[in-house]
Amino acid sequence: MIIIILDDFISDKYFFNPTISLLIESNAKADILDLIRKKHLQELQEEVSFEHKKNDLFMWNVVYIREVLAKGTYKQNIHLLYNKLYFKIAKAASIKELQQIELEIASSYLDLLIYDAEVTDTFVVNKILQYLHINIESHISLERLSKDLNISIGYASECFKRKMGITLMQYSRKIKVERAKTLLLSTSKSILEISMLLGFYDQSHFTRTFKSLTGVTPTEYRNQNYL
Structure with a gap:
């Protein structure tokens, strides 16, 4: 596990907001993502410092992983997700990129928390769930x-x-389509980029799968829901 020491850290006020703690505890993914998007608009208006935003995300990466580990299921391979997100934060070059990563952090860990909660008594199924989410x-x-x-x-x-x-x-x-929904609304990635990122054979395969589960194409979903 990577240990982070921050010499100049001014915390995100949401760390100390009881609402966000309750939402994480209740696995309210949609509400949390909506709250994060509203926070992003406020950050842009207030011209939040790039370095402070980066430090906040390092801390959020720790906050979420502690929630996952507290449930006791995903202890063996969770460091792979943590490290992947850590290095994404470290390599980010703009506030907008950091905001996209923040949505990915919340979505990734909440998926683990939510779907872990579905199964607690079958070891093999827990291992499969872990594998599917880590390799999404x-x-x-x-x-x-x-x-x-x-x-x-x-x-x-x-x-x-x-x-x-x-x-x-x-x-x-x-779960790939659920992740695609987040990427469609939180990033400017093209439909092709998202389909490749999530391991679909091609854009057509992704579009067919997305529409079969949501009733609309990825483009229609983005146009209907983009803020």
Whole structure:
């Protein structure tokens, strides 16, 4: 685990806001993302310092990971997500980029918190959920998952379907589309860039999958919901 020491840190006031703490505790993802977007508008109006914003995100990365670890499920590989987000923050070059990363931080960790809460009594399914969320930006196949987790395809599929009510790959597509929604509204990435980032075969595959789960195309979703 990376330990962060900040010599010049002025905290985001939201750290000390009981509302945000309650929202994290209750896994209210949509409300948290909406609150973050409103905060971003205020930051731009107040011309928040780039360095202070970067330091805030380093701290938020710690805050969210502590919430995940407190639940006790995702202890082995959670450092991969933490480190990935840490280096994204470190390499950011603008306030706008940091704000996009902040939405990604919240979305990534809240996905783990929310979907961890769905399953607490099946070790194999917990491992599969962890794997799917950690690798959300990769192309996932049953063969690769089976090999990486050292379990048979049949056993993984059977356990997951019995516990979650949908197939493993259906669930994978579902969480990728949820992440795509966040990217569509919080970044200027093109539909093609988002489809490649989330491990779809091509833009057409992504668009078909997105529409099958939401009823609209990615472009229509962005146009209808963009603030």
